Amino acid sequence: MRSEHPVKVIRIPVPTPTLYPHTTTNCYLIGNKEECVLVDAGYDRLETRKEIEAVIENTGLAQPTSIILTHSHRDHAPGVRQFMDWPLTIYCHRSEEEAIMNAISPVKNISFLQNGESFKVADMEMIVIHGPGHTAGQLNLYIPSEQILLAGDNIVAEGTTWIGPPDGDMSDYIYTLKRLNQLKLTKIGPGHGDWVLHPYEQIDFVLNRRLKREKQIKSLLKDHVYLTATQLTEKIYENTIHPSVFHVATKTTEAHLIKLIKEGIVLQQNSVYSLSN
Numbered sequence: 001m002r003s004e005h006p007v008k009v010i011r012i013p014v015p016t017p018t019l020y021p022h023t024t025t026n027c028y029l030i031g032n033k034e035e036c037v038l039v040d041a042g043y044d045r046l047e048t049r050k051e052i053e054a055v056i057e058n059t060g061l062a063q064p065t066s067i068i069l070t071h072s073h074r075d076h077a078p079g080v081r082q083f084m085d086w087p088l089t090i091y092c093h094r095s096e097e098e099a100i101m102n103a104i105s106p107v108k109n110i111s112f113l114q115n116g117e118s119f120k121v122a123d124m125e126m127i128v129i130h131g132p133g134h135t136a137g138q139l140n141l142y143i144p145s146e147q148i149l150l151a152g153d154n155i156v157a158e159g160t161t162w163i164g165p166p167d168g169d170m171s172d173y174i175y176t177l178k179r180l181n182q183l184k185l186t187k188i189g190p191g192h193g194d195w196v197l198h199p200y201e202q203i204d205f206v207l208n209r210r211l212k213r214e215k216q217i218k219s220l221l222k223d224h225v226y227l228t229a230t231q232l233t234e235k236i237y238e239n240t241i242h243p244s245v246f247h248v249a250t251k252t253t254e255a256h257l258i259k260l261i262k263e264g265i266v267l268q269q270n271s272v273y274s275l276s277n
């Protein structure tokens with residue numbers, strides 16, 4: 001029987017010094033007055049705690065007994081330290097264990113969730129999706145009854161997420177997007193920005209952007225024969241991106257190059273790339 005207290009899924013944009021154009025990281029509270037979990041814990045500062053506590057107070061949700069971390073990045077995981085006085089279990093994917101341990105130290109009690117595993121929060125079923133790409137242990141949560149996907153940084157509301165070495169893997173990421181596209185979705189709760197109300201359009205947009213970029217890299221290497229990742233990035237963006245994200249754009253170019261090397265399409269010699277044959 002369904003609980004008489006309706007389950008809520010609440011997006012809480014917590015201010016973080018994250019990547020342009022975003023200025024907040026989304027934490028999510030899922031539950032009712034009897035049971036609640038927190039997904040992601042934002043940046044390690046008091047503001048995070050205050051924002052989340054204010055929502056709990058205003059909505060009457062229970063104090064969370066667990067925090068599920070989508071990944072280890074500094075704008076998603078270290079906020080756990082702000083909640084050390086709550087009796088909590090911290091969950092993540094095993095492939096993210098070391099990075100999470102570093103991100104939330106001295107907190108140590110980590111448990112693991114696996115792809116396909118399901119569990120209930122206040123009677124609402126949640127399914128764990130391991131969706132590597134942005135990081136190796138990226139965890140997404142799917143709520144079948146609401147057709148909601150909490151996508152971590154696999155999907156952001158504005159533009160595309162950055163995928164770069166050493167954490168990111170472009171081949172994995174493209175495969176993950178294709179898997180997410182198979183879910184029945186009414187909306188996506190992204191890692192940054194507002195609810196995404198056109199989920200398939202957004203996934204297609206990101207997939208197409210990545211495939212277009214790959215094509216562009218191949219054609220630039222054809223025209224210029226030898227280029228570094230920085231030169232490629234300069235030619236791709238032609239000064240159209242915010243300087244603060246040029247570095248991560250270069251990392252994304254590198255991630256594409258790594259994929260193309262794996263596929264035997266590109267060769268690397270020192271820091272210079274060329275097409276094979």
Ligand SMILES: [Zn+2]
Pocket residue numbers: 071073076134153
């Ligand atoms: Zn991230």
